[in-house]
Amino acid sequence: MIQQLLINEIDLHVQAILQESGVERPSTLKILTEHPAHLEHGDYSSNIAMQLAKIVRRAPLQIAQDLQARMEKNGRVQGLFRKVEAVQPGFLNFYLAWDTWAQRAEQAAQSLGGIGKNTKVLIEHTSINPNKAAHVGHLRNSCIGDSLSRMLAHAGYEVEVHNYIDDLGNQLADTVVGILHTRTEESFDRFGDFCWETYAKINQAYKSQPELAEQRAVVLHALESGKSNLAWMGNLVAERIVREQLEEMKQFGIQYDVLVWESSIVNAGFWDTTFELLSQTDMFHKVADGKLAGCWVLKNREDEAVAELDNAEHQGDKVLVRSNGILTYTAKDIAYHLWKFGLLSNDFVYKKWGAGLWSTSSQGSKKKIGHADMVINVIDHRQQYPQEMVKLALQVLGYEEAASQLKHVSYGVVSLSPDTAAGLGIAISDGKSSYAMSGRQGIGIKVADLLDHMESVIEAKRSKKTGISSRTIAAASIRYYLLKYQLQTEVILDLEQATEVTGNTGVYLLYAYSRANSILDKAKKDARVLHLEPDFNVSLLEEQEYPLLRHIAYWPETLAAATQQLAPSLICHYAFELAALFNHFYSACPVLKGSESSIRHRLWITQIYKQTLQQALELLGMPTPNRL
Missing domain, CATH: 3.40.50.620 (HUPs)
Known part of the structure; x- marks a missing residue:
């Protein structure tokens, strides 16, 4: 992964500069790289020299020039960069060597394959x-x-x-x-x-x-x-x-x-074993008096006092067993999670x-x-407190490692836009920006109804229907719509917006993918070019091709960030920009016209684009059709 290789190299030379200066490395020093907005500033940049200036008491530009010289002497990060440039007031700009990158591009996204090995x-x-x-x-x-x-x-x-x-x-x-x-x-x-x-x-x-x-x-x-x-x-x-x-x-x-x-959790006796384990700690006890008398509660470490709040959702102490002996949902969830980590003697069949x-x-x-x-x-953000109590129970029982490996992917709920709510018969005279769905009131949009509606929209707008079914396209479009928002964002579902097929939509991505397939298929059938193998030629690179190639080069680090942050929306944003850049490239640079070397070169770009978008679509759970 280019970004990580670059950061590692910068870190190597920063450490050398600190040692030569006799300065201890601050814990707050963090090496970051950015993607410059303008091509003339390179493909990556770093402000590390400006961070070091106060630490080693040198001018930022002088430090940047020092780092530039060291990196040039060391092979410019394994030959991946044709130029490293120090510029005012102390930025380091890095320019990719596209011929070297192209040789490694097809294997680049596979570098994540070993991160989770044996886990x-x-x-x-x-x-x-x-x-x-x-x-x-x-x-x-x-x-x-x-x-x-x-x-x-x-x-x-x-x-x-x-x-x-x-x-x-x-x-x-x-x-x-x-x-x-x-x-x-x-x-x-x-x-x-x-x-x-x-x-x-x-x-x-x-x-x-x-x-x-x-x-x-x-x-x-x-x-x-x-x-x-x-x-x-x-x-x-x-x-x-x-x-x-x-x-x-x-x-x-x-x-x-x-x-x-x-x-099954109840029948397998998970709670009985969990109760016995918790009873051996000081944080789990039966309340003797007050409004929670008779309840078994798990103390919150941050509040040793017994909370006495009527029907409070977030109490200082969390009730696990009510006074009538009925288990709360959280009690069963704690037992379930002990099992998930293999910490219970009980098991399912x-x-x-x-x-x-x-x-x-x-x-x-x-x-x-x-x-x-x-x-x-x-689980949606409303369940944050119960999730914290499960983690607390693991900590109370001494399972710190398991607690650290319990991740709550919290997300915003889906609500209805005023227009969509009104269409379902909800009064919107109060002027709210969104309206909650309510199963108790029978208010909401069922999955099956939304899919049927989206399918009819797709079917009506398709001029050709020789590829995958309208229902498959509809499902992919809905899926993308729900994934493209940042996790914590409340999705305000508007039926008109949700069923759009242009702009940042799943349909747009599918068309952009199938367009690349169509180009590659035509090349195989065109007698003039069918014998030509795709081949990258750095000398033929044109201005309109650079933004697309840069974005493809950023794919491995985007995927790594999305995986580390557990954030599918990052892949959605990447895929939409990739598709837009390819469509611009396709309009400005005819792939199957020009000299043989030009055709081979642009076929290679089309092919690497297709492979990259295909991987993004598959990770988003979307189809990769040859045609629509």
Whole structure:
């Protein structure tokens, strides 16, 4: 990776300068490189000389010139740079040797392949309540998690993907109560759509018939005991919903290795073992008096006092077992995470659920699943506090290494734009900039409905339909739309914007990719050029080609940053700019016209562009079609 090689070389010479000056290296000194905005300033630049000026008491330009001389003497970073230049007030500019770069370009992005060697990563994502159809907010979670799994697998990690199914929760209980105590005369194409309406109806019924809320407690108890008619009904509802949800996700290229059911965690005795472990620490105790009397709580190290807040979401102490003996979600999550890291003596047994997919079960066989070195949980930002409590529990139990390897990929929720909300019947007279989806009110955009709508938009706008299906294009477009935002950004879904096919969209990327394929295919069929092998020729480089080549050269470091930061949006931004630069190159530099040497040269650029964009699209979980 060019950037890392450059940083390592600069660091080598900085260390020498510090030693020669008799100065100890400050801990705050950090060597960074930038991509200059203007070509005349090179392909990389660094301000390290200006950082060193005060430390070694020399002029920044003098230090930059010293570094320039040392790097020139040392081979200009393994021959990758044709020139190193020191300029006022002390910048170092680096100019790539494009002929040397081209010789190594096809292998450059493969340099990440060994980063995760011998390291197992367990990624949990999706984890939708199995009580109704999935909505687009759930889909954002799944797309992020799936792209992360692809990125980490590319980096050489052993990746195992889990989907956690809360089959003992309030939401499933509400749907069961709704099936028993509400009525519908509508017809539905899918069971999940029926449950969507039923869940909303029962939550409305609770307001007019408060006694119905007591039925939720009855169903919850039945689900946990697992031995009654109600338990069977809950199991059947959950299983049917999960199968529909998995089929929906499959249309977006999203797959899993393991389904982990909450009931399996309870039945396998995970909490009993966890309770015993926690009881041996001073941070877990039963509250004797006050509003939390009878509750077992995990103390927050930052607040030794027992918090006495009614129904507080973020208490100083977190209740793990309520006074009536019922476990909280966080208690089961702590036990689950101890298992994820292989820290429990208990284990699951598994049965086949589908092709390549296993599910925890009451009966089955043992498998080598779990025992991760790193755990990544893709959960929206509202779950930050429970995630912190899981990490705290690991620390309290002395598992500091596991706690340090527990990563919460937090992201902003998906809300509705005013226009889209109004289209769903939501009153927007209060003038808010966005409106939350609400399963309890039956307000939101279902994944299946959005995909159907996007497919119809694509189908209507396609002039040629000889390539991949409109539905595949629609799924890719939706996926890109949900991935392109920075993780912490709230996605305000506007149906008009979400279904655009120009600008920074998935459709634009697919067309830009298929255009390169079309050029390369034409070259194979054109009698005049079919015998020409793509070949880079630095002497033929034109001004319009440099920006595209620079961007391709930056791909390995972009991918490394996206993987390190667990940020798929970085790949989205890179891919869009890459596609735009190629389209500009294609317009300014006809590939299949001109001299033979020019054609060979531009075919090489087209080919390396195609390979780079293909890798980016695959990591984003998007198709790479030969034509659209």
